[in-house]
Amino acid sequence: MGKTHPSVVLQEGEKYREMLEAKVAALKMQQHVQFINCFLPLSNLLEYLQLTDIYLFTSHDPNQEVSGTFSYAISCGCPIISTPIPHAMEVLKDSAGIIIDFENSQQLADAVIKLLGDEQLRKNISSNGLHTMASTAWENAAIAHAMLFEDMNSSKILLKYNIPTVSLDHIKKLTTDFGVIQFSKMNQPDICSGYTLDDNARALVALCQHYELTKEESDIPYIKIYFNFIKFCLQPEGYFLNYVDEQHNFTKQNDSTNLADANGRAIWALGYLISLSNLLDAKLIADAELTIQNALLTVKKIHSTRAMAFIIKGLYYYNLKNKWEQNISLIQHFSNKLVQMYRHENDREWKWFESYLTYGNSVLPEAMLCAWLATGDDVYKEIASSSFDFLLSKTFIKNNIKVISNKTWLHRSEENILPAVGGEQPIDVAYTVMALSKFYDAFNDEKYFIKMQHSFNWFLGNNHLHQIIYNSCTGGCYDGLEENYVNLNQGAESTISYLMARLTFEKYQNKKQKNMCSNSIDFAFE
16 A cells, blocks of 8 residues: 655656556456555554554665654554664564565565464564554653753753543443453453453442542443442352453352452442432432442451451441441441551551551551541541551652552561562552542641642653553553553553542642642643
């Protein structure tokens, strides 16, 4: 496809194209080869490239430095076979493509046959190429330029990340009439990955947040889908299963995995839903109340630290509309367990509930804060504040957040060892934003709002790679920040995590707009 270059037409006319057409006719391949002899608008070209199984770049000129269509092709995920021009040598390293020698038709044939016969290899090359090019996206180039301006002005110019508009596009794309699909391959939902209670519980919270802010009636069907999934996972014995396949069957993974955290998240989501009883249909709320009551019958059997924290949060929200003695009693039951854990581990240097920091850490101090707000017990308040300040001291360096890496976690005995780079998950940043919001509301201390802002900016490029984690084109969020690259898959957990953080931040945006520094560089990811 494409029009012959004008300079070539002047020298040779359409000699080359005519030779190709004659060869196709001689081989009787007219039904398999199409010639599009025109200049294609970029949008059309990109659509063709996204349908391309193999992209060939075969230049005769070893001094050709770059190619525009080559850049478009690798950015569209095309597996590329290329002659070794400088551009190709730079971006096709690390298994992001195949390099062949100039004018070596045998190498070209071998490479094409190899790729045509190996679908997984094509997928691997496509993924490697996309990850290679991600750092060159316009948003990341904007961040790099803005940081350069900031450095050249000795930080007299303050960098400000404009907040993207809220988008539900990707979460809706991930959602079937049964629930939200667990994983994506890039931005395409992977139905084979099935569903989890974890993701649907978080999705219910996010859509409730959105409805609370916007009152958009189009949110209601999604709220009901996620709620019905939670009900589907509730077993007659009063506990939830977590993993469901694409045929809506519970999987064997439920037999070998600790389900306590998923049960805690389900109770959190149900409590949050019930807290909006003045906004939602009475029948839906009554159904949610019946569901949470059944789930609470055996809840005291749960001993997982984070599961207890999620349960406290769920009971706190449940209690906002139903101030029942049972709710307070259960909040005290689980909070007192966390108090015991904290006192067992706490000393002058380590103010935490366990001898390590792992995932979802912010949920623990936030749960203690919720316990104080529900009961008025100052012990919960003191532990909430001291543990959260301790956690923030481990995850913030100046204005940058670096949540605990899932590569190594942070163990008490290894506190002075430099933490691993990478392994940062959007969900941990989102939980930090939500906890900071709760602490800011409770204490009206500006330090919490400032850290909330810096935490949210992690999604927009305020991270060690200075690359954007949120995809404003799709409304999805990339799955993780690694040492040298961003994981470009946009699964449910990461996308919902971003959405929860974004909606949490939404209610403060207008209040704080006037306090933004006026001499700042603005660049928006819209």
